[in-house]
Amino acid sequence: MRIYPQISLATPGDSFRADLVQTLTDGLSRWKDALNAGWIEDDQQGCFGTGRWQALVDAGLTGLVTSEDFGGMDLAAAELAEVLEHLGYICEDAGLGFSLATHLCSTCVPLKTFGSDALREELLPDLVSASRVGAHAITEAHSGSDAFAMKTTAVRDGDAYVISGDKCFISNAPIADICVIYARTHPTKGALGGFSAFAVDCDSPGFTIGKPRKKMGLRTAPMADLYLSDVRVPASRLIGREGQGFVMLDAVMRWEILCVFAIQVGEMRRQFEACLAYAKERQQFGARIGSFQAVSHRIADMHMRLQSARSWLARMVAALEGGGQASLEFAGAKLAISEAHVANAMDAVTLHGGTGYMSETGIEAQMRNAMGGLIYSGTSDIQKNRIAAILGL
Amino acid sequence: MSYPTLRTFIADEFAMDLTPDQLTDDLDLIENGIIDSLGVLKLIAFLEGEFDLIITPDELDPDNYHTISMIEDIIREKHKTAA
Ligand SMILES: Cc1cc2nc3c(=O)[nH]c(=O)nc-3n(C[C@H](O)[C@H](O)[C@H](O)COP(=O)(O)OP(=O)(O)OC[C@H]3O[C@@H](n4cnc5c(N)ncnc54)[C@H](O)[C@@H]3O)c2cc1C
Numbered sequence: 088m089r090i091y092p093q094i095s096l097a098t099p100g101d102s103f104r105a106d107l108v109q110t111l112t113d114g115l116s117r118w119k120d121a122l123n124a125g126w127i128e129d130d131q132q133g134c135f136g137t138g139r140w141q142a143l144v145d146a147g148l149t150g151l152v153t154s155e156d157f158g159g160m161d162l163a164a165a166e167l168a169e170v171l172e173h174l175g176y177i178c179e180d181a182g183l184g185f186s187l188a189t190h191l192c193s194t195c196v197p198l199k200t201f202g203s204d205a206l207r208e209e210l211l212p213d214l215v216s217a218s219r220v221g222a223h224a225i226t227e228a229h230s231g232s233d234a235f236a237m238k239t240t241a242v243r244d245g246d247a248y249v250i251s252g253d254k255c256f257i258s259n260a261p262i263a264d265i266c267v268i269y270a271r272t273h274p275t276k277g278a279l280g281g282f283s284a285f286a287v288d289c290d291s292p293g294f295t296i297g298k299p300r301k302k303m304g305l306r307t308a309p310m311a312d313l314y315l316s317d318v319r320v321p322a323s324r325l326i327g328r329e330g331q332g333f334v335m336l337d338a339v340m341r342w343e344i345l346c347v348f349a350i351q352v353g354e355m356r357r358q359f360e361a362c363l364a365y366a367k368e369r370q371q372f373g374a375r376i377g378s379f380q381a382v383s384h385r386i387a388d389m390h391m392r393l394q395s396a397r398s399w400l401a402r403m404v405a406a407l408e409g410g411g412q413a414s415l416e417f418a419g420a421k422l423a424i425s426e427a428h429v430a431n432a433m434d435a436v437t438l439h440g441g442t443g444y445m446s447e448t449g450i451e452a453q454m455r456n457a458m459g460g461l462i463y464s465g466t467s468d469i470q471k472n473r474i475a476a477i478l479g480l
Numbered sequence: 481m482s483y484p485t486l487r488t489f490i491a492d493e494f495a496m497d498l499t500p501d502q503l504t505d506d507l508d509l510i511e512n513g514i515i516d517s518l519g520v521l522k523l524i525a526f527l528e529g530e531f532d533l534i535i536t537p538d539e540l541d542p543d544n545y546h547t548i549s550m551i552e553d554i555i556r557e558k559h560k561t562a563a
Pocket of ligand 1 (some may be wrong): 174189223224225226228230231232255256257258259305320436462463464465466467469472
């Protein structure tokens, strides 16, 4: 019996490749054991799961957004959302999904959208095969939400740029080979026009990756700070044109929000099904706990939040495929899904009682993991600022 | 055709510390860092709402938004294409 009916994220249209999506999701289901092997132990120890990452690569997921010319699949937004939602549904290691989304959105997306032909040819095949892993660095110690207050500079010197500055909280940094570094390239221009992005080899002279950072959740997704001291980067590694950093980051953030939160909607669906099953099976006071109104209402609340999250995901997909600015949809979706996930994850722990609090079940991990969603890709407060700004306030 | 509401919007939202004389049609809003990241969102939302047009992500190029005159050109061009 299907406990919970799935709503399709796809807006029916001729271009939606249902067969390809089905093949990918069926294929992923076959990798389920490999994608989950040992994740709870790795989460406890804060280790990246090399074997689980390899399973993702073997399942073809590192090629999802890159065009066929470079060995990828070039999925459209609706197709991507379906596949990643399914990944979140079957893969309990949220850190693994987060590392994948970071890899895809940090490097593949900007290279595909803004990169020169030569740069795409140079980097995309390796990023698809994951023989090189991607990351991106925007945040600095004094510029998080106010990202364009960054101090890292890139100064043109002949046929190269010289990049200097420190970056923090960089996902995938400990395993990355290519990092897209955002830096100031003009001394006075503001967000629009003053910044540029570079695809930098992490083994360049002057490029130092700090030691892995320990964190509350997503512990299997490695993170570190970066220190760049006069790193010479060939001018050919500038992505797009000088001054396009803001526009690029805006585009990258859309895809990052789509990918990361499509995975989270899948995680929420899996969690909801587990909670519903537990409410029907667990007995106390001679009755199923789901027969107590406090518990059944908790399930009803979780159901509503999950439905809302799915609807926001579908809105995001429709907005991306519509081709407009869609900033309102993205801010709304990011805010709604991240907050719904945290609320559901807390309810899941509560509903499972002591079992939910024990690390070996993985239930508490989902709560810790979900918290990160309130912070990265623009905090909840920043999304509210964006919504208010678009509404003319 | 000029668009006085555009000038008023930019003056009120981004250039409160500039006198009307300083906010000329050719003042470089980008070069002088007058429009910040949230400002870009506000400007796009204003243009789309006030002038009934759609600006796609590809068109969000800094080179298009340097001055009030350039933004007026975008509005005129969009209206011409839509007509
Ligand atoms: C799991 C994780 C992964 C990350 N991965 C990356 C990565 O790969 N690359 C990268 O560059 N960065 C990454 N980051 C960094 C992330 O983008 C920043 O942490 C985030 O932008 C917030 O910046 P901050 O931490 O400096 O907080 P601050 O900006 O200092 O914010 C502190 C608090 O003040 C609030 N606040 C700030 N400004 C305003 C305002 N104007 N209005 C209202 N409230 C405000 C915030 O909402 C927050 O509650 C990651 C972070 C996390 C947690």
